[in-house]
Amino acid sequence: MTRQSGKTRRVRFRRAASHRLRQAFTWWAFNSLTESPWARLVYEENRARGQRYYRALRGLSARWGRVLYRCWQDGSCYEVERHPGALELVET
Numbered sequence: 001m002t003r004q005s006g007k008t009r010r011v012r013f014r015r016a017a018s019h020r021l022r023q024a025f026t027w028w029a030f031n032s033l034t035e036s037p038w039a040r041l042v043y044e045e046n047r048a049r050g051q052r053y054y055r056a057l058r059g060l061s062a063r064w065g066r067v068l069y070r071c072w073q074d075g076s077c078y079e080v081e082r083h084p085g086a087l088e089l090v091e092t
Helices: 019-035 037-048 053-074 084-091
Strands: 002-005 008-011
Touching: 019 037, 019 053, 037 053
Parallel strands: none
Antiparallel strands: 002 008
């Protein structure tokens, strides 16, 4: 969450959220590290940029959230072939 006033800009972690949902997404991201090659690459890139463990995991869970939302909107199941960003990461 970003707050700005004049020349001051602060970015904070949003705490007013469903804790159970956040925990479920974090657990999902953690488990995907061993099963999904693109998830492991995203996590390792975040760690290489200097993010700590939990922050990198939250970033990965946010990506999984976007994938889940898209699957829900399309009414489809997740297939790695339909996720072009994942294929690009794995192929490089």
